Amino acid sequence: MGDISTCLKRTFTIFNIIFAVIGGLIILLGVLAQILTSVNGAANLENRTTSLIMLYVVGAITMVIAILGAYGAHKEKKGPLIAFLVCMVLGSMMMLRAGISTAFARPQLEPVLEDAFRKFLPLDQASEEIQKMTNALQSQMHCCGLFSYTDWGNNIPESCLCSQEEEEEEYKCQTVDYKEIMLETSVYRATCFPILMHYVLLITDVMLAVVFTLAAFALLGMGLSSLMIHQLRHPNRPPILLTVPVFSPQPPKYQELQNPPSYPGY
Known part of the structure; x- marks a missing residue:
């Protein structure tokens, strides 16, 4: 005991506390995402469940690793610290790989999702x-159709219709004239796909921020845990101090020649 410097131990403890808080925030983010997607009617999206599971798993693993590192530092045991270091190495590699691949794939999200959603058209003939x-x-976001109100053909649902109060705000609603059935109705001007795409990109940006933040913390944890393991392996090694040599001025050689020493009696 006492082989690790107090300053390093405190720094590592603070690091693990912040690391555990980040894990808790990731789990909270997953809960909020689950609530919001359920409210907005996106509970049946295929990728939603996978994304939520990933958030919960990453958050839980982050908290467990933080507890492992804090325990190893408090007890000054090499085993937990080495396990923590291995987790940091693997975690940083995985986070960097996932973050870089997601960053490169982000610009392709919109065209890929647009092609996927256009397969549902026309909506009046889509599955229940x-x-x-x-x-x-449409009810939650006050929009009509994925790309246009014509996505519904001549069967515009009630979720597209504007209320009387909303009809007074011209920028929210538009009047649709069906020549075939001689009917005019007021529907939402906005379409749903751009709004949905905004939230998808927002979630993607949040995920990128989380991934790169975890990667940065993993690299910092690698450095701190490596120093602690080094101190445990070499407890009695004195610290290496870098000293700057001090040069004292010496008289030049020509001065010694010109001024020979004087001897008594001369």
Whole structure:
């Protein structure tokens, strides 16, 4: 005991506390994402469950690793610290790989999702599950159709219709004239896909920020844990101090020649 310097131990403890808080925030982010996607009617999206599971798993693993590192520092045991170091190395590699690949794939999200959603058109002939999800999006986001109100053909649902109060705000609603059925109705001017795409990109940006933040903390944890393991392996090694040599001025050689020493009696 006492082989690790107090300053390093305190720094490492503070680091693990922050690391555990980040893990808790990731779990909280997953809970909020689950609530928001359920409210907005996106509970049946295919990638939603996978993303939520990833958030929960990453948050839980982060907290466990932080507890492991704090325990190893407090007890000054090499085993937990080495395990912590290995987790930091693997974690930093995984986070950097995932973050870089996601950053390169981000610009392709919109065209890929647009092609996927256009396969649902026309909406009045889509499956009941797709129509239910779209109606929920339209009710929550006050939009009509994925790309246009014409996505519904001549069967515009009630979730597209503006209320009397909203009709007074011209920028929210537009009047649709169906020549085939001689009917005019007021529907939401906004379409759902751009709004949905905004939230998808927002979630992607948050995920990128989380991944690169974890990668930076993992690199910092690698450095701190490596120093602690080094101190445990070499407890009695004195610290290496770098000293700057001090040069004292010496008289030049020509001065010694010109001024020979005087002897008594001369």
